[in-house]
Amino acid sequence: xxxxxxxxxxxxxxxxxxxxxxxxxxxxxxxxxxxxxxxxxxxxxxxxxxxxxxxxxxxxxxxxxxxxxxxxxxxxxxxxxxxxxxxxxxxxxxxxxxxxxxxxxxxxxxxxxxxxxxxxxxxxxxxxxxxxxxxxxxxxxxxxxxxxxxxxxxxxxxxxxxxxxxxxxxxxxxxxxxxxxxxxxxxxxxxxxxxxxxxxxxxxxxxxxxxxxxxxx
Amino acid sequence: xxxxxxxxxxxxxxxxxxxxxxxxxxxxxxxxxxxxxxxxxxxxxxxxxxxxxxxxxxxxxxxxxxxxxxxxxxxxxxxxxxxxxxxxxxxxxxxxxxxxxxxxxxxxxxxxxxxxxxxxxxxxxxxxxxxxxxxxxxxxxxxxxxxxxxxxxxxxxxxxxxxxxxxxxxxxxxxxxxxxxxxxxxxxxxxxxxxxxxxxxxxxxxxxxxxxxxxxxxx
Numbered sequence: 001x002x003x004x005x006x007x008x009x010x011x012x013x014x015x016x017x018x019x020x021x022x023x024x025x026x027x028x029x030x031x032x033x034x035x036x037x038x039x040x041x042x043x044x045x046x047x048x049x050x051x052x053x054x055x056x057x058x059x060x061x062x063x064x065x066x067x068x069x070x071x072x073x074x075x076x077x078x079x080x081x082x083x084x085x086x087x088x089x090x091x092x093x094x095x096x097x098x099x100x101x102x103x104x105x106x107x108x109x110x111x112x113x114x115x116x117x118x119x120x121x122x123x124x125x126x127x128x129x130x131x132x133x134x135x136x137x138x139x140x141x142x143x144x145x146x147x148x149x150x151x152x153x154x155x156x157x158x159x160x161x162x163x164x165x166x167x168x169x170x171x172x173x174x175x176x177x178x179x180x181x182x183x184x185x186x187x188x189x190x191x192x193x194x195x196x197x198x199x200x201x202x203x204x205x206x207x208x209x210x211x212x213x214x215x216x217x
Numbered sequence: 218x219x220x221x222x223x224x225x226x227x228x229x230x231x232x233x234x235x236x237x238x239x240x241x242x243x244x245x246x247x248x249x250x251x252x253x254x255x256x257x258x259x260x261x262x263x264x265x266x267x268x269x270x271x272x273x274x275x276x277x278x279x280x281x282x283x284x285x286x287x288x289x290x291x292x293x294x295x296x297x298x299x300x301x302x303x304x305x306x307x308x309x310x311x312x313x314x315x316x317x318x319x320x321x322x323x324x325x326x327x328x329x330x331x332x333x334x335x336x337x338x339x340x341x342x343x344x345x346x347x348x349x350x351x352x353x354x355x356x357x358x359x360x361x362x363x364x365x366x367x368x369x370x371x372x373x374x375x376x377x378x379x380x381x382x383x384x385x386x387x388x389x390x391x392x393x394x395x396x397x398x399x400x401x402x403x404x405x406x407x408x409x410x411x412x413x414x415x416x417x418x419x420x421x422x423x424x425x426x427x428x429x430x431x432x433x434x435x436x
Contacts, residue, residue, distance in 0.1 A: 050318060050351065064310045066317055076306040088293040092281045099283060100267055133267050 005030035006058040008044050010037060014158030015067040016055040021154050021194060022074040025081050068098055071154055084151050097137055097144065098155035105130045106158065109174065113166040120172075131180055138182035142189055153190060160187040222247035223275040225261050227254055229422055231324065231376030232284035233272040234415050238372050239288040241411035243295040285316050288372055301369045312363060315355060316373040322348045323377050331380075331387040331426065332433060342388055346395060353396040360405060371406055378403040379416055383426045 007023065007030050009016030023030050035044055035054050047056045047063040057064045057073065064073045075083040085091045108127040115123055134156070137144055144152035159175070164187075167173055177184045224240065224247050226233035240247055252261055252271050264273045264280035273280050274287040276294070281287045292301040302309050326348055329341035352374070356362055362370035381392050381403070392400050406412045430436050 050314075059307070062307050064307070064314070066314055069310050069313045069317065072313065073306055073310040076309065088290055089276070089279055089281070091293070092286050092290040095286045095289070096267075096281075096283055099286070104267070 003028075004058075004060050006033055007031070008033045008035055008041075008047065008056040008058070009054045010035050013054060014162060017157060017161075018067040018154050019055045019057055019070045019074070021149075021157060022071045022083060024194075025083060025149065025154075026074060026078045027080065028074070028078060068095075068102075068151075068155060071151060075151075081148075083145075083149075083154065085145075094145070094151045097134070097152045100130075100133065101152070101156045101159075105134065105156070106162075109159075109163060109166070112174065113170050113172070124174075127174065128179075131175065131183060135180050135183050138186055143186065143193075149190070149193060153186075157190060157194065159183075160190050163187075220245075221275075221277050223250060224248070225250050225252055225258070225264065225273040225275065226271050227252050229417050229425055230271060231379065234376035234379075234417070235284040235372050236272045236274055236287045236291070237415035238375070238411050239291040239301060241415055242299045242301065242367070242372075243291060244298060245291070245295060285320060285373060288369065292369070299367075301367075301372060303363060303368070308363070312369045315352075315362060315370045319352075319370070319373045319377075323374065327377065327380055327384055327388075331383050332430065332435075334435065342390070345384070345388065346390070349392075349396045349399060353399050356398050356402055358398070361402070367406065367409060371402075375403060375406045375412055376416070378407065379419055379422050380426075382419065382423055386423075387426075387430070 005023070005028055007016070007019050009019065009032065011034055020032075033041075033043075035041060040052060044054065044056060045052055047058060048054075048065045051065060053065070055065075055067055055070060057070045059073075059077065064070050071083060084094060105127075108123065108130050112120055112123045112127045134144075137152070141147075143149050144156065163175055167175075175183050175187065222240070222245055224233070224236055226236070226249060228251060237249075250258075250260075252258060254271075257269060261271065261273060262269055264275060265271075265282045268282065270282075272284055272287060273282050274290065275281075276290075281290045288301065302312055322344075326341050326345040330338060330345050333341060359365075361367050362374070381400070384390055385392055407416070427436065
C-alpha cells in the first residue's frame with residue numbers, strides 16, 4: 001500500500017521539529033500541515049482530542065500524538081537509519097535522558113530566562129546542574145546517540161535552537177565553550193547535521209534570524 | 218550469566234508498584250530494597266544521581282530509572298513471557314500515549330485534589346474528574362486498556378487504585394458514580410496475583426495520607 005504520511009505541526013514548535021527530524025533521518029516523504037496555535041483546525045482537534053496540540057503524525061489515516069511517542073513510532077515503523085539503540089539497556093538510557101531533557105532541563109532553562117536579579121541567580125544553579133548531567137553524557141561521543149544522531153539528540157535539539165535565542169535576547173550566556181565544551185560542540189554538530197546533511201538540495205545557507213539559525217525547513 | 222535484579226523502592230510509591238507488577242508478571246526473582254526517603258542510601262544516589270528517586274531497577278549492576286522506562290525495559294529483556302506492550306507499532310504508540318497521559322495527569326491531579334483547599338482544590342477536582350472520564354471512555358467495555366490481555370497501560374494506572382479511597386474521602390467523589398467501568402477494571406486487575414501482591418497496604422497508605430494532610434494543617 002502506498003504510504004500516506006502527514007504531520008500536523010507549527011513553524012516554531014520544538015516538539016514538531018522532533019517529528020520532522022525523525023522523518024528526514026529516515027527519508028520519509030510526508031505532507032506538512034502548519035497549524036495556527038490560536039486557530040486550530042477541526043482536523044487537528046479530531047486527531048488529538050485529548051491534548052488538542054501538535055505535533056500529530058497521521059500514518060495511513062491513523063494518528064499518533066506526543067512528540068517522543070511519534071519519534072519512537074517512526075523508528076519502529078521504518079527500520080532504516082535507526083534512531084533508538086537496539087540494546088534494551090542503551091534504549092532505556094536514551095529514553096531516560098530524553099525525558100530528563102523535557103522534565104528538567106527545558107523548564108530549568110526557561111525559568112532562568114524569565115527571571116531577573118537574585119531569583120535568576122538561584123535558578124541558574126539548578127539549570128547548570130542539569131546541563132552538567134548532559135555534558136557528562138557526551139563524554140567520548142560526537143552525538144548523544146554516538147557517531148550518529150539518535151533519540152536524545154532529537155529530543156534535546158531544541159537546546160540548539162531555543163537557548164541561543166534566549167541568550168541573544170537576554171544577554172545571559174548559559175552554554176559557553178568554557179563552561180560546557182562538549183555541549184557547545186554538540187550544538188554546532190547538531191545544527192550542521194540537521195540542516196546540511198538532511199537537506200538533500202541545500203540551495204541557501206541556513207536562514208539567519210538575528211544571528212540564529214532556523215532549524216526547520 | 219546468573220541474573221541479578223535489585224529494585225530500590227518505597228512501600229507506598231505507585232511508581233514502584235508498576236515495576237513490582239511488571240517483574241511479577243514476568244516471574245522474575247529479584248531483591249527488594251526498601252529506601253528511607255528521608256535518608257537515601259548511597260546506592261540510590263549513585264544509581265540515580267539525576268533525580269535521586271525511587272524506583273530504580275538494577276539489572277546486573279546497571280540502573281534503569283523512571284518507572285515506565287523500567288517497565289518497558291523489563292518487557293523487552295524478558296519478552297518471552299506475558300508481553301505487556303503490543304507488537305504492532307501503532308498499538309504500541311497508543312499504549313505509550315496513554316501511559317504518558319496517566320503519568321502527567323493522574324498522580325499530580327489526585328495529589329493536588331487531596332492536599333489543597335478552596336479554589337486550587339476545586340480546579341484540581343474538576344480536571345481530575347475530566348481525566349477519569351477520559352480514561353473511562355478509553356477503557357470502554359474492554360476488560361483491559363489494551364483489549365483482552367493485561368498490559369502496559371493497566372500497569373501504568375492500576376497502582377493508583379490504592380488512592381481511590383483518598384480520592385473519595387478528600388475529593389468528595391464517588392468512584393462508582395464517576396467511573397464505574399474503571400472501578401470494575403481495577404477490581405479485575407487486583408484478581409491478578411502480580412497486582413494484589415504488589416499493591417501497598419491500603420490502611421497504611423490512608424494513614425500516611427492523613428498524616429500528610431495533618432502536617433498541611435487540614436485535619
